[in-house]
Amino acid sequence: MNKGKAHTRSDEICYLISNYLEVIAKKFQSIETLRAYSSDLKIFFRHIEVISRPNLLHEVLTLSELAPASRARKIATLKGFLSWLYDEKKTPENFSLIFSTPQVPKKLPPFLSADEALTLWKSLKNEVSDPSQINDLLLFLLLYGSGLRVSEASTLLRTRFDKDKGAIQVLGKGKKWRWVPVLPVATTFLESCGGTKFVLESAPGRSYSVRTLHRKVYRMGLKAGLDRPLHPHMLRHSYATHLLEGGANLRNIQELLGHSSLQTTERYTHVTLDRLAATLESKHPINKKINRR
16 A cells, blocks of 8 residues: 555455554453454444545444444544554544544443342352352352453463462453452362363363353352342452442552553442442431431
8 A cells, every 4th residue: 555545445454454453462452352343443444445534424424323332432443543544654644533532421330239249159159069160159259259350260370379379360451460369268269179271161271251251140140039130340340349338448449450540440439429328318317317307
């Protein structure tokens, strides 16, 4: 492709997308994120033969039917790619500047109550005599007991567990390693029941896919009789929320979760403040007196 030209064919666009994915893979992206980027970009450019302002604006209209969060993610992916094209002198202007990322309403992360978490624990512990259920128990202890992302749990190496430290080394986002403490009960299971290579294994030396672990967590919730669907991130959110309610320092929680920004961790304060406000309304003596009138 000639430098500075806006025009390109679809096969050349696919080639550029592949190059872009290789570049960001070296920086920080997980396999699941890379797959999402690849899918988003290939779908967006499937009808585009020429990268130009009119074509991009026309195609971006197809995203208007998506939910705000999905639309924001896809546009952010597109902006990153277009910005890279300009930096690499593949386009005459930075087309990423013509798009603004939609504002997504902030949602409080879903989480379990302490009673629901204990119900889950009891349900899984009752099944522990069945070897096939050991992985489910370990998965729960990693997601709720240590706050891991499901992608981190799926690739967790047995050799990274340090019994003396009572912690395991986790490869998180940005390909950064961090030490995460594990509960004493998890230490017991890790020593006696973990896999040969990975902590969680579908077969000797073979890790579970993230999708399979999602299904496992969903089935955990059904078995425990929870009244709503359970997913891995809910367990991670519950871990953070319950630590914060127990008095843990926000900075410590940030380190445990592997958040690069404290702002990401601060969303849990909203959950806690909501609960404190509800407690104030129901327990404060003045409010009780007013309600009795």
